[in-house]
Amino acid sequence: MIGNINLKNGSKITSQKDPCCFGVPGCNPRCVRYNKKSRTCRLVTRAISVDRPQLDFSNSDWKKQFQEDFDRRFSLPHLKDVIDVEPRPTTFSLKSRTPLENVNGSMQGSWNGYVNDDDRALLKVIKFASPTSAGADCIDPDCSWVEQWVHRAGPRKQIYFEPQYVKAGIVTCGGLCPGLNDVIRQIVLTLEKYGVKNIVGIQHGFRGFFEDHLAEVPLNRQVVQNINLAGGSFLGVSRGGANISDIARRLDMLFVLGGNGTHAGANLIHEECRKRKLKVSIVGVPKTIDNDILLMDKTFGFDTAVEAAQRAINSAYIEAHSAFHGIGLVKLMGRSSGFITMHASLSSGQVDICLIPEVPFTLDGPNGVLQHLEHLIETKGFALICVAEGAGQEHLQQSNATDASGNMILGDIGVHLHQKIKAHFKEIGVHSDVKYIDPTYMVRAVRANASDAILCTVLGQNAVHGAFAGFSGITTGICNTHNVYLPISEVIKSTRFVDPNSRMWHRCLTSTGQPDFH
Numbered sequence: 001m002i003g004n005i006n007l008k009n010g011s012k013i014t015s016q017k018d019p020c021c022f023g024v025p026g027c028n029p030r031c032v033r034y035n036k037k038s039r040t041c042r043l044v045t046r047a048i049s050v051d052r053p054q055l056d057f058s059n060s061d062w063k064k065q066f067q068e069d070f071d072r073r074f075s076l077p078h079l080k081d082v083i084d085v086e087p088r089p090t091t092f093s094l095k096s097r098t099p100l101e102n103v104n105g106s107m108q109g110s111w112n113g114y115v116n117d118d119d120r121a122l123l124k125v126i127k128f129a130s131p132t133s134a135g136a137d138c139i140d141p142d143c144s145w146v147e148q149w150v151h152r153a154g155p156r157k158q159i160y161f162e163p164q165y166v167k168a169g170i171v172t173c174g175g176l177c178p179g180l181n182d183v184i185r186q187i188v189l190t191l192e193k194y195g196v197k198n199i200v201g202i203q204h205g206f207r208g209f210f211e212d213h214l215a216e217v218p219l220n221r222q223v224v225q226n227i228n229l230a231g232g233s234f235l236g237v238s239r240g241g242a243n244i245s246d247i248a249r250r251l252d253m254l255f256v257l258g259g260n261g262t263h264a265g266a267n268l269i270h271e272e273c274r275k276r277k278l279k280v281s282i283v284g285v286p287k288t289i290d291n292d293i294l295l296m297d298k299t300f301g302f303d304t305a306v307e308a309a310q311r312a313i314n315s316a317y318i319e320a321h322s323a324f325h326g327i328g329l330v331k332l333m334g335r336s337s338g339f340i341t342m343h344a345s346l347s348s349g350q351v352d353i354c355l356i357p358e359v360p361f362t363l364d365g366p367n368g369v370l371q372h373l374e375h376l377i378e379t380k381g382f383a384l385i386c387v388a389e390g391a392g393q394e395h396l397q398q399s400n401a402t403d404a405s406g407n408m409i410l411g412d413i414g415v416h417l418h419q420k421i422k423a424h425f426k427e428i429g430v431h432s433d434v435k436y437i438d439p440t441y442m443v444r445a446v447r448a449n450a451s452d453a454i455l456c457t458v459l460g461q462n463a464v465h466g467a468f469a470g471f472s473g474i475t476t477g478i479c480n481t482h483n484v485y486l487p488i489s490e491v492i493k494s495t496r497f498v499d500p501n502s503r504m505w506h507r508c509l510t511s512t513g514q515p516d517f518h
């Protein structure tokens with residue numbers, strides 16, 4: 001039961017080892033990646049593991065040391081680490097329509113769809129021959145192979161809660177994302193399959209915990225039956241309110257749907273519950289269209305966002321192709337990571353210039369974007385640019401403004417590019433007709449497509465299985481196509497970025513044909 005948790009006001013999580021802005025919203029001059037000139041934290045190389053132990057590779061034992069440290073970091077926090085809890089046979093079985101009543105093992109024996117607690121999946125599956133291989137992620141200079149196993153997700157034979165007494169809460173935080181309602185729905189359906197009858201929705205993110213007018217929303221199969229047919233969040237989302245002063249709620253399980261910021265908040269709650277030895281399972285479900293969460297193949301909503309962006313890109317293409325010297329310009333979301341813009345550009349196949357936050361670019365001069373646009377207008381007669389909202393911030397006047405969660409408010413690179421392109425072509429006396437489309441919120445508010453709906457089903461159900469297995473401070477995700485549980489502490493260590501030396505970025509450059517704008 002969470003009960004009253006008195007957290008320090010404004011308590012924020014920062015990754016201990018690396019005084020980086022990540023985890024503490026907004027930029028932080030102490031950040032190892034703080035750029036004093038642009039006054040921003042810009043990690044233009046691949047997300048580095050901020051917490052790899054300092055290994056002495058001359059020591060023949062280094063692999064053992066790495067393995068021990070890895071196993072420590074990726075072991076899943078469990079209720080029994082801090083309180084005496086006894087397991088009981090699970091009530092979850094797909095053999096019966098209702099949760100297993102008699103759990104003397106006889107019924108269980110007839111259904112064996114359980115995951116063994118010792119099942120593991122490999123976190124990394126490529127053996128790189130050299131650190132210079134594209135996208136190489138090596139531990140030592142020789143790229144030695146070290147098996148990195150993480151826990152497999154799914155229902156266990158033993159559970160640590162009496163379902164009929166459980167009160168479970170669901171909360172959705174941060175920006176909207178296609179599939180939020182699918183995950184809420186699957187969490188409710190799975191909880192009921194275990195026999196939980198007391199399920200509540202917390203309204204409007206973490207604010208719902210302490211704004212009295214935001215009452216709990218009772219949830220059951222009937223209430224959530226069709227919520228997946230609409231985008232948005234049935235419970236509402238919010239930013240801010242991270243200084244969770246009081247969670248005066250009796251909850252035994254809390255399912256937290258959100259991005260990297262939300263997960264940092266969820267981990268704060270988990271750590272406080274653990275410190276107070278409360279029998280509460282806090283389980284995250286990674287949510288963001290930006291796909292900027294470490295270690296995950298992708299987050300739910302990302303595929304749908306890429307698909308929804310196609311309509312805007314295609315419209316910009318049609319406008320540019322039909323105009324005289326038409327230049328289509330589309331700005332997509334991606335505050336610090338360019339995954340949406342890169343994948344949307346790749347899938348459309350119509351983009352000539354793709355600009356992402358991880359790869360700085362010059363506008364003017366022989367290698368600049370404007371020079372390349374001149375070339376495209378001369379040779380093709382039209383051009384199409386797709387830019388991530390977090391790209392090119394070095395060209396804009398930075399304000400120190402932040403959103404309610406402390407995330408930096410970005411300068412509008414879309415408007416800036418629009419103005420610069422028009423001014424440039426006017427200056428060189430060449431006609432241009434710039435068509436600017438900003439579909440950002442349209443992309444985010446749609447309902448999940450089929451593939452994301454399935455991913456949401458997997459993640460929502462696995463979140464409940466993880467809570468009943470007694471884990472807490474974990475999140476559930478897809479690693480190398482396998483369903484795993486990961487400690488939230490590992491997932492919030494850094495933002496996930498596009499690796500400028502990755503094969504996917506190289507594929508994007510091959511597809512657009514753009515040069516290096518440096």
Ligand SMILES: Nc1ncnc2c1ncn2[C@@H]1O[C@H](COP(=O)(O)OP(=O)(O)OP(=O)(O)O)[C@@H](O)[C@H]1O
Binds near residue numbers: 174175241259
């Ligand atoms: N370091 C932190 N510690 C505690 N709470 C946090 C922290 N960072 C963010 N939060 C809280 O988590 C909630 C969501 O955070 P945020 O607005 O950053 O969105 P997010 O989860 O990163 O999702 P997205 O980036 O996709 O919108 C907010 O209520 C915010 O106050």
Ligand SMILES: O=P(O)(O)OC[C@H]1O[C@](O)(CO)[C@@H](O)[C@@H]1O
Binds near residue numbers: 174333389403
């Ligand atoms: O809803 P808000 O506060 O405008 O958030 C916009 C941000 O949320 C995100 O969609 C992440 O969820 C970013 O891509 C974008 O910058």
Ligand SMILES: [Mg+2]
Binds near residue numbers: 174259260261288
């Ligand atoms: Mg975020």
